[in-house]
Amino acid sequence: MTAVDGLLHPRAVAVVGASERSAMAGRLTRYLSGFDGPVYPVNPNHRRVHGLPCYPSLLELPGPVDLVLVLVPAARVLSAVEDAGRAGASFAVVLSSGFAEVGAEGRALQEQLVEVAGRYGMRVVGPNCQGLLYRPTGLAATFTAAADGVRQPDSGIAYVGQSGALGGSFLGKARDRGIGLTAWISVGNQADLTTTDAAELLVADPGVRVLACYLEELPDGARWQRLTEQTAAAGKQLVVLRSGRSAAGERAVASHTGALVRAGTAFDLLTRESGAIQVDDLDELLDTAVALTGESRPRGHRIGVITSSGGAGGLAADQAEAAGLSLPELDRAAQDVLAPLIPAFGSTANPVDVTAQVIDDAGQFGAVCEAVAESGEVDAVLVVLTTIGGAAAVEVAEAILRAAERRSTAPFAVAWLYSHEEIAEAGSMLRRNAIPVLDSTTAALRLIARLVPQESRRAEPAAPRGLSRFLDRPSLTEADGARLLDALQIARPRGRIVDPADVETVAREIGEHVVLKVQSPDLAHKSDVGGVLVGVRAEQAGRAAQDMLDAVTAGAPQARIDGVLVQEVLPPGVELLVGVQGGKHGYPPVVTVGMGGTTTELYSDVASALGPLDSGQAVALLRRLRGWPLLDGFRGRPRCDVAAAAAAIASLSQAAAELGSALTEVEINPLVVHATGAVAADLLVTTEPRP
Structure with a gap:
């Protein structure tokens, strides 16, 4: 048994805190009815739970257990985890709350939890999590109500995330759209198993093709890069949703760069460089994952739009530019193919307006879809549909599927502007075949734009030049950094740092007019406190320097002053x-x-x-x-x-x-x-x- 076996392929599962009296505990045991191994409810106050024998403790189970689910008050979690370790479990999933998320006392309890598990070589998921699902073994080790409902066909999509509530929302949205997740893991507080750890387990799983990941904290950069490299090497896809992207950085902003570059930029750039796709909300996370289960992605930004509504097509055309997409005019050959398929009051241009008459004939509509996809002028096809529901919607979906199967190099997306109930069956059919169905043209266009591969690379590092010798103080002024600029072969103005008494002498040596700058390791923005003067006449430089120093002292009395930098005036540029x-x-x-x-x-x-x-x-x-x-x-x-x-x-x-x-x-x-x-x-x- 390996660690991953204990989590995803356990021989047996135990539920500490099992009960039919609590909704959460009741769901936890009931959902495990589909698991293909033994399930052991554990609660000294019950003899049976959902028809299963209930045991007073983990140490009295009739057989070995690999995975222990813990749903008891926080004060009783440590003893439950201790018993799990003594029983030989390799994983404990702590669903209980009351740990680091509630403050210092809870954080200390969480640290004890990890220490107890570590004594037995046991890994911990959580605490404060909602568990996991793993379709291949029928494992539904969660209490989220989103796990209720009919089992959908396996999609090859897996999810891992920190927030239990958002994880449940993702699971519920997938269920409502007819998408059966291969795996789903809620890591909660990440006391031990992190989001990156869980993601690595899922990327290595042969049944997973696309991994959707929700993050609330930035992962370690080296670990994240390793995950993205493993994902790419396995030919799989990664979609990421990260919250907190607009939060200020932890350190105080001391420079213009720090004020302009938000926290997490390195993560965002590294994610993009890897070929992963970053999205902005939960719907995009799911819709993008669905699209990535297909065989192809758009090779460029040209799209063909097919619609039964001239108005909807016009909206799509208007919105395409904002999404970074273009609608090229279809070539004459493609329009010649389309002409006999579309009434004269329609349009063979792009958008292609097929009219309601063609929509009523699924075979004819499918032929239009094939013609646009095969034109060679487009990299993706967006079908915009309006009030088509029920059996007619299913026929249209089947026509789109036939066209998509013939042209795998130009993927399809659908914007269906109608009641979800009316298009539920048709939408599920399309999504199961990697064709995303969205409820607005804006969302569909954004999705297509995200799917276009982004080229990004870094240069190879240069040979070391011993630059660390120049970092001899915590904050280097311009005068301090002159040697660094020279070593980097970056030009700088002629100038010298001097005491105030020598400013005028040096200024006369440099030129008729000079620039004066206070040099202080404590002043990142010298001009804000009057520490920069430009175009000072050389013969007036001494007096000007003293006035400048007086202003700086008044505005920043705690600033340490190294001297005054006297520089040449640069020509404008x-x-x-x-x-x-x-x-x-x-x-x-x-x-x-x-x-x-x-x-x-x-x-x-x-x-x-x-x-x-x-x-x-x-x-x-x-x-x-x-x-x-x-x-x-x-x-x-x-x-x-x-x-x-x-x-x-x-x-x-x-x-x-x-x-x-x-x-x-x-x-x-x-x-x-x-x-x-x-x-x-x-x-x-x-x-x-x-x-």
């Missing part, structure tokens, strides 16, 4: 933000570019990617900005030296990859890009505290 957040918790560094300067956060025009990047990838990242035309010669302006900017971005990303977790963040704001060259006009570097 396009200002960019280039920031890299160091790799943490097993994730790669995150590279962010945006339109820079003091208004960076106002416009929030940024794009992010996982590092390291090469120059070509850096250019592609810049092209994603709304402000890209400013670099590319907007309205007759000279084109900027994009190659120089890309080289600086790539070099900074390679530095972050080398420094790893030692680096918290590095930011150049602005990187001033000219017709020739790009210069780092300001720099911020923060590092992780050293032991």
Whole structure:
């Protein structure tokens, strides 16, 4: 017996707290009636539960037990888990609540729970979870009412998630849509078995083709990457729904990059890079999983729309652009095939309006579907249906299925704008055959767009250059970071850090006009407290520097002052933000570019990617900005030296990859890009505290 056998293929299951008096406990024992092994209710207060002999304790069972379900008050859970270990169980599923989710006392109890189980080499699911289902063994070890109902055909879809309530909702939605899940696991508080652990078990299962995953906490990056790699290697698909995506990061925002890049960006980028699909709600999680059970995904963003309603087709056409999809005009050959199939008052263009007359003839409608899918002009087909229900809906669904079977390279999706009850049978038929059925054109278009494979890759890390020697303080000022910029071959303005008394002398050496900047490891935004002066005349620099220092002292009295940086004035150019957040918790560094300067956060025009990047990838990242035309010669302006900017971005990303977790963040704001060259006009570097 392996650990996974004990969870998904147990020889016997015991239920501690079994009872017919409690709705939850009653369902727990009743649902296990389909399990293909012995079920042992355990409760000293009952002799029989749902017709099964009930035992006073786990230590008095008539045979070995691998899986123990615990549903007793939190105060009695530890003794139940202790008995499970002594009885030789390999897994305990603790459905009881009252642990870490209720505060410090519950957290301490949860830690004791894991310690007790560990003494016996036993794994724990939960606590505060809703259990699991596993179709191949008939195991329904849960109390959620969503497990009630008729067994649906196996879909090859598995689910794992933290929230028991949302997990139950997913299970209920699947049941209502005629989708039988192969496996379903609610991990609750993840005291021992995590979502990633459970996901790895399910990805390894030969019966699982698509894994739907719900997360409330960010998993370890290295573990998550391993899961995505295992999923891809097995030829399977992963769909992810994560909550908390808009929450602020745990650390205080000290830079523009930190303010603009939300927590979890590294996870989102790593998930996308792996080929997994991230969605925004529970319906999308299920609908996307259904679509991925098919043999193909759209190869591009071109869709053909077929509808019986000109209005509905017009809505789909209007909404397609917002979803990143296009409706190309079908070629003449395809329209020639469609012409005899569609009345003159219909349309052979795209959208294809077949009219109600064609919908009434399932064979004719199926021929239209085949013609559009075979046109070669589209990567996916969206069928938009309105008030067609009952037996007529089933005939239409059968016609769509026949067309889909002939053209596996152009997958179908259906937006059915009608009563769920009227289309229930037809919808279930389509979903069982990997054709998603959605109740709005917007949702259908979003789904198709998500299914298009995304290309994303990272560059190979450069050879180490010993950059850690430059991280000699927790926060590097621009003057401190000059050596780092030089090592990275990123240009910077001429300048020197000096005491206030020497400012005017150095200013006269540099030029007629200069830039003055207070240097302090405590000031991430110097301009906010008057710590930056631009275009100061050299002969007035000394007095100006003293006034600047007085303003900074008044505005930030606790700030440590290293001195004043006197720099040359740069010619005007396009200002960019280039920031890299160091790799943490097993994730790669995150590279962010945006339109820079003091208004960076106002416009929030940024794009992010996982590092390291090469120059070509850096250019592609810049092209994603709304402000890209400013670099590319907007309205007759000279084109900027994009190659120089890309080289600086790539070099900074390679530095972050080398420094790893030692680096918290590095930011150049602005990187001033000219017709020739790009210069780092300001720099911020923060590092992780050293032991």
